[in-house]
Amino acid sequence: MTQPIETDLVIVGAGMVGLTLAALLADSGLKIRILESREIEPQQALAWELSQREKGYDPRVSALTVASQQVLSVAGVWGKIQQMRLMPYRAMDVWDGEGTGQIRFDCTELHEPCLGHIVENRVTQAALTQQIAEQNNVEFSTGVEIVEMTEADADSQRVLTLNNGEQCRVRCVVAADGALSSTRRLAGIGMWEWDYGHHAIVTTVTTDKPNRATCWQRFTDDGPLAFLPLPEDGLSSIVWSTSPDHAKALMALDETEFCQALEQAFESRLGKVLHADQRFVFPLRQRHARQYVKAGFAAIGDAAHTIHPLAGQGVNLGLMDAAALAETLLDSLEKGVQWNSEFQLRHFQRARQSENLQMAATMEGFKQLFNSTEPLARLLRNSGMNLMNRFSPVKNHLVQQAMGLSGNLPRLARRPIKD
Template identity: 60%
Template sequence: MASGAEGSLDKSDVVIVGGGMVGVALACALAPSGLSIRILESREGSPQALIDALPALAEQGFDPRVSALTCASQQFLTHVGAWPNMQASRVCPYTDMDVWDGRGTGAIQFSAAELHEPCLGHIVENRVTLAALYSVMLESENIRFDAGVKIESVSPPDQQGKRTIRLAGAQSLETALLVGADGAQSRIRALTGMGATEWDYGHHAIVTTIETEKPHRFTCWQRFTEDGPLALLPLADPSERKMSIVWSTSPAHARELMALEDEAFCAELGHAFEYRLGEVRACDTRFLHPLRQRHAQRYVQSGLALVGDAAHTIHPLAGQGVNLGLLDAAALAEVLLDARARGESPGDERVLRRYQRMRRAANLQTAAAMEGFRRLFDDLPAPVRLLRSGGMSLVNRMAPVKQHLMLMAMGLRGDVPRLARRGLS
């Protein structure tokens, strides 16, 4: 594998713009096909540098960016060879999930034991996942990673569907398939005129790592407050008292919370969480993220595909964002590998439409469900809140319904891409 952006750039079968988890996972899944793959990343820094720094970073603390990876995501990461490295670093399985209505009496408890499963999923630091994927990528001779790359323009497709990418410094690169995996503010989506529908959730999310008085018991906790959902996610800490939080609230309230000293913030957090795990004893640096929903009107054109946040972003209340992106990568890899076996071009729009059919409707359905769920917990009249709490309690007593919801959320039921299905070797 070569790296660096010096010298002339030649032709590649697939160019992936974005060296994050979704883009690199896609490259690793495609590597066995023999396709020549190029990853273009705007940020500086080599993949090996992150791998080398990971032990020291772990000693310093936890990455504030974590993901609640489903069983389907775990299966896909296992398929590409990254999961063993992730386990060797640190992952935290969670066996239970407690969700309750902060303005009512409704509550639902989910447990892996009800499904005879070892866990419901894993909480993993994003840098752990990315470093593991980088390790796989570096072993692949047909993947090249270029860091610090700025894309100036993307040509329309030629008669064969090929695109020419012009980079800063008058360099150009031709590819049969350009994949936008460059996040919510996707430059590829903008440069190619791929429109997206978006709106502001009216929420900002505060993210940090905290330490609680009581152990987390490998449980994910979520309270729906009057301002928005508050989630506490267990981390792989020997004391079982380290947790990652995602506190979604109104922009004004978020700014107030960000302005507090750590001790005062911990007190506010403990109160908002109803002291389910006792006092909040400490918190790391806090980060604030505005929340918007986006969905590309199309995922594909001739010689072009969008995956992950470049195609869609949703509210983090159910932790499905990165899982949807990894399923996109699994689905696109499946389609391209099958096309390769049939001798079809990876940029053929007829090929790419198969990926769009597999993922766009499913992602829209998830986005609609998350939006409906969020609206359900808005500041509603008392009679509606009463019905909401009653409905949650009813579902909690209906074992078959709960089991179905859990299996769907875990990616063990439904139309899951082949590379993310359980049982695939």
């Protein structure tokens, strides 16, 4: 019988979070292998992402924080993103569509150049793919899935059986294969999950007023509607979270009717909505893994948790996971301890699980607060927003945490202190 191929670290999933982890560990001395179920090869993937970029904007974008920018800089990727396409946003306007509450965050109040960057997911993906293709110790296997995974042995190692019949002995497996992670299920880790009762519609729209490098978010009883600025002044990426029935009705509209409905829902803040690209819709569920680690196993990103997109924190949380896991592994390697043991991997779990649960609870609280039609709840949320808008210390503290300038951040996500 053929002996299993030996490797140190297998990362399952070549999305943004999995590739970021690989890039952060590229100089660790670990032998790394990425498994991706898609058939496309890395260089073909890069060429495809770049060709799609030329055809228009990706409807899937992320509001990357300063902390995420730092992680991607350490991974050697941020410069590549800058050479492609990104949009720094300088302000954020949030208001209660059913009341008078509003709050504005502005980078000038923090003496920062911007609050963050809107980056198309395919641009980040292309930059990461290019970075990984330049590494010698990272093997990229495509069209490959794990069909069996043994329990960890005394050395915390596992044997993987792949769909091509190959067997691989691995010191640590990292699940980065999304919310429906088959790798997490093979590891025997369950999830807490529930339906938000929302579907999200995403697309790119053209308005007759400029986006003013501002993120806009209107809260309604049905859910939040966000306009995120793109590099061309009249373009924005939208995320419209609403009830499943309303989303179905909106998806059935023709382009003109949809633009009119969108303009009305957004209170014409950017004037007329002139055009909408193809629309996509997906259901929103909150999920959280009951544990992130076992011996020789860790789950990161959507494989460990998903939250409502109303604050745009999903990808940022995943990148913080990648940074925290990379730190845990690098620190263990430096100390010469068994880096793949459950005891060592629990350092990563302790660093991230409470942070992710706290963010999930905050998003659920926001959703419940703005979904309430009770007069007292409306009065409290409107009064609270207006009071916070006038009280700069509290407002600035809140936005600094959202930007990743403060709080319990992984070391690799902290911006260097200037001399």
